[in-house]
Amino acid sequence: MHLGFGLYRHQLDQDHFRFARQCGATHLVVHYCDYFNQGGEENTRSDQPTGGVHGWGRAGDPNKLWSAEELTALRVTVEESGLKLYAIENFDPAHWHDVLLDGPKKKEQLEGLKTIIRNVGRANIPVFGYNFSIAGVYGRQKGTWARGGAESVGLEGSMDHTSIPDGMVWNMRYREPVGPGVIAPFSHEELWKRLEDFLGELIPVAEEAGVRLAAHPDDPPLPVVRDTPRLVYQPDMYQRLLDLRPSRSNALEFCLGTIAEMTEGDVHEAIDRYAAQNALAYIHFRNVCGKVPNYHEVFVDEGDIDMFRVLRILRKHSYDGVLIPDHTPLMTCPGSWYAGMAYAMGWMKAALQVTD
Secondary structure (H helix, E strand, O other): OEEEEEEOHHHOOHHHHHHHHHOOOOEEEEOOOOOOOOOOOOOOOOOOOOOOOOOOEEOOOOOOOOOHHHHHHHHHHHHHOOOEEEEEEOOOHHHHHHHHHOOOOHHHHHHHHHHHHHHHHHOOOOEEEEOOOOOOOOOOEEEEEEHHHEEEEEEEOOOOOOOOEOOEEOOEEOOOOOOOOEOOOOOHHHHHHHHHHHHHHHHHHHHHHOOEEEEOOOOOOOOEEOOEEOOOOOOOHHHHHHHHOOOOOEEEEEEHHHHHHOOOOOHHHHHHHHHHOOOEEEEEOOEEEEEOOEEEEEOOOOOOOOHHHHHHHHHHOOOOOEEEOOOOOEOOOOOHHHHHHHHHHHHHHHHHHHOO
16 A cells, blocks of 8 residues: 545645655645636635635636646656656546536537546556536535544535536536526436446546546535535445446545445445455545534544554555545644644554554
């Protein structure tokens, strides 16, 4: 197993690469989409994106696909810093909003996604994470819920279910201004059909490019968010996704915190099940207390998940991928994000050593 570190687009600089190395990371997972592009005040660059009904920010340029040259340049820069670029996490909604919405540009955008995956392969980046979701990561609240009153995110029994306006998907605006209409209701089965179309087009390309596509579960894991259905909000639903297109390139971006928040199943049993299938591309190694609709994200060593048990399960199945903390509570000091991440990374590094 490898200790990794996740970085947002605005953090792709030498200072953050050095910080990751100083924390003990050997690998990076990079969010190349800029979630903070003209976001609101509630979506600050000093924390994970948590924007409200107006979204995280504005999607990127629909006419500018990520090229093999820029991705290769990023990989080389990362390697020169003593790290390995293991994964890109998430497409830009500008490049696939009609794939998610089954809109008029779906075919064109699927071809664009194929180009991106080919470029990721040409750049020798082995994994591409994605979240096939209309509402995206939405509705979480902030509170001083972690140990010692550290600020974190969670749900406390309710969520604002304001419908998603036309021009927004996956918590980002791909058209300005959005609205005045909203996304029309559709069924869970329709969303699974859209995923099946996506996998049918992308998996053969990913196989040829030597890239693993890795699916993130729904966060928060509720059956409906903002009047739109969700795909993977119980652990068993991941199996349906894998069975749609059996392939090493059809894999999972396994978020422990999200799985633990689900109302059914057990996170330890789920990781045993999917690790046994060699389906785990990489893991968000974070902890929570509670389940939807009442849960809080907490420090890696204080939640409901037995993280040592998780590592023992992974060892049993010879998992050799990457673990990243994803995000953590903010500690009370001038560098809140850095302190929280450094604490998580130090704990993870020690845990890997004692379970070796």
